[in-house]
Amino acid sequence: MGDILPTTVTIILPTRNEEEAIEPTIDSIPTGWCKKLEILVVDGNSSDKTRELALKKGARVHLEDRRGYGRAYRTGFDIASHDIIVTMDADCTYPAELVPKLVKRLLDENLEYITCDRLSLAEDGSMSGLHGFGNWALSFTARLLFGYGIKDSQSGMWVFRKSIFENSKMRPTNDGMPLSEEIKLLARKHIGKEKAIEISVPYRPRVGDAEIHTWGDGWKNFKFLFAKRIGLNRTKTPWGGRDSNPDSMNKDLPEQ
Numbered sequence: 496m497g498d499i500l501p502t503t504v505t506i507i508l509p510t511r512n513e514e515e516a517i518e519p520t521i522d523s524i525p526t527g528w529c530k531k532l533e534i535l536v537v538d539g540n541s542s543d544k545t546r547e548l549a550l551k552k553g554a555r556v557h558l559e560d561r562r563g564y565g566r567a568y569r570t571g572f573d574i575a576s577h578d579i580i581v582t583m584d585a586d587c588t589y590p591a592e593l594v595p596k597l598v599k600r601l602l603d604e605n606l607e608y609i610t611c612d613r614l615s616l617a618e619d620g621s622m623s624g625l626h627g628f629g630n631w632a633l634s635f636t637a638r639l640l641f642g643y644g645i646k647d648s649q650s651g652m653w654v655f656r657k658s659i660f661e662n663s664k665m666r667p668t669n670d671g672m673p674l675s676e677e678i679k680l681l682a683r684k685h686i687g688k689e690k691a692i693e694i695s696v697p698y699r700p701r702v703g704d705a706e707i708h709t710w711g712d713g714w715k716n717f718k719f720l721f722a723k724r725i726g727l728n729r730t731k732t733p734w735g736g737r738d739s740n741p742d743s744m745n746k747d748l749p750e751q
């Protein structure tokens with residue numbers, strides 16, 4: 496890409512027992528293309544070597560022992576050091592090599608938020624038939640209920656300015672998997688179609704075993720959509736990390 500982008504970027508990777516995939520995920524992230532790059536692993540108390548391996552790779556590791564994918568992000572968004580936030584699973588499924596291009600597009604087009612659709616360019620074996628159907632059904636339901644026009648409501652790759660959370664209405668409330676659909680709904684509602692866009696990226700087979708509970712998580716995602724539609728979704732924990740969470744940046748992360 497040549498020139499260094501005039502911005503600072505935090506890439507957040509939520510992890511829960513990703514010892515097989517964390518190193519190749521971090522290795523796949525290009526370096527030297529923006530002013531400062533922070534790789535922030537928000538770990539949900541993994542019982543394997545995830546935190547140790549992430550530290551060895553030079554990542555900042557924050558321990559968030561409250562369970563949940565959404566919980567990890569509601570902490571990571573608050574503690575991220577830099578101006579632009581990029582999110583990905585720590586399982587080698589998302590195209591990390593495209594991060595510089597995506598950030599460049601956000602800057603060049605003066606966008607606030609990009610979500611990356613996986614359904615159009617998913618590679619063979621990246622989604623089981625059941626997951627593919629579930630993703631389609633959830634995305635279809637979200638479009639029907641909210642008319643917000645997003646193809647892939649469950650994608651976990653977003654590129655956005657940290658400043659979007661200065662508007663407290665933009666702060667997602669869900670501590671579980673539904674945070675993924677919630678942040679896209681909020682972006683389209685509060686930022687709008689012009690500055691909160693969706694683009695298609697490749698999606699690859701996972702490295703390591705998922706902890707996702709297909710039926711349980713699918714059901715929670717549906718319930719969230721209906722609850723949100725009628726205004727009954729509730730926040731269980733407050734926004735942001737706790738001061739007591741250990742963080743390698745403060746040098747108080749216990750050995751794993």
Ligand SMILES: Nc1nc2c(ncn2[C@@H]2O[C@H](COP(=O)(O)OP(=O)(O)OP(=O)(O)O)[C@@H](O)[C@H]2O)c(=O)[nH]1
Nearest residue numbers: 509510511537538539562563564567584585705706
């Ligand atoms: N910190 C934290 N991370 C989590 C938790 N649950 C899942 N994750 C991480 O969040 C990311 C998404 O979870 P996945 O298991 O990949 O879910 P998924 O992408 O829907 O399922 P696959 O398609 O099988 O990958 C992964 O990097 C997980 O390690 C949790 O409770 N806490």
Ligand SMILES: [Mg+2]
Nearest residue numbers: 584586588701
């Ligand atoms: Mg995944």
